[in-house]
Amino acid sequence: MIFKKIARAIAWIILSFVLFISVYLLAVFVLSMIPVAKEPGTSNNVAIYILTNGDHTDVIVPVKNAVKDWSTEVRYQNTISRDTIAKYVALGWGDKGFYLNTPTWAQLKFSVAFRAAFALSTSAIHTTFCNVPQIGTDCKKIIISNNQYARLVAYVDSSFKRDAQGNIINIKTNANYDSHDAFYEAKGSYNLFYTCNTWANNALKACGQKACLWTPYDRGIFYHYR
Known part of the structure; x- marks a missing residue:
């Protein structure tokens, strides 16, 4: 009798998990296809870019213009090269464990993926x-x-975690992707419903551009920029 109860409980857990995944994937597909329209009738002053590596979306902005000088906080000196020639800076939000401990998908650990999926870790920019x-x-x-x-600047600024003096916090690490990048502490936690691409999609909404109603993946964003 007890074995039947255990079997029923296991079957219920598996069924619930499959149902959750099915509903989640359906929501991802449907809500990613629903567009948020671009604001009409605005002037053309600043060129920004959205860039995907196939999984993750960055927002690319001028390092310096009349609105914002990012180099006063996102410092060239925090990169390995310390090169000051670049005129643009790519900004992306994501799970800190993914950023610092997973150089490639082949090196992804279950513990990192589990903590990220269920908002159990911190984030970084x-x-x-x-x-x-x-x-x-x-x-x-x-x-x-x-x-x-x-x-857009206000949205990105609000994503940085700051110290008691109001400064953004550079993460000292050897996990850099190249000689021109750096990591900073961020607010919030990555999870199934709020991913790096959700953050980028919300950045587009913040500045009145085409976006998805909601999406956790990059293809949802780029579908609306075909």
Whole structure:
């Protein structure tokens, strides 16, 4: 009798898990296809870009313009190269464990994936200084107004965790992807419903650009920029 009860409990757990995954994937597909429209009738002042590596979306902005000078906080000196030539900086939010402990998907540990999926770890912002991005299927250029850019700046600024003096916190690490990037402590936790791509999608919403109603993956965003 007890074995039947155990078997029923296991079957119920498996069924519930399968049902949850099915509903989640359906929501991902449907909500990613529902567009949030671009704000109409605004001026064209600032060129920004969205860039995907196939899994993760970065927002690329000018290092310095009349609205914001990112280099006063996202410092060139925090990169290995300390090169000050780059005129753009890519900004991406994500799980700190993924960023610092998973150089490739082949090295992904179950513990890192589990903690990320269920919001059990902290987050980080990854910044990379770069030149003008090359537009293609993985990179789209968007022209926005100064007012919209100010809203984007405010959104990104609000994602940084700050110390008691109000400074953003550079993460000292050897896990850099190249010689032009750096990591910073961030607010929030990565989970199944709020991923790096959700953050980027919300960045587009913040500055009044085309976006998904909701998406956890990059293809949802880029579907609307075909």
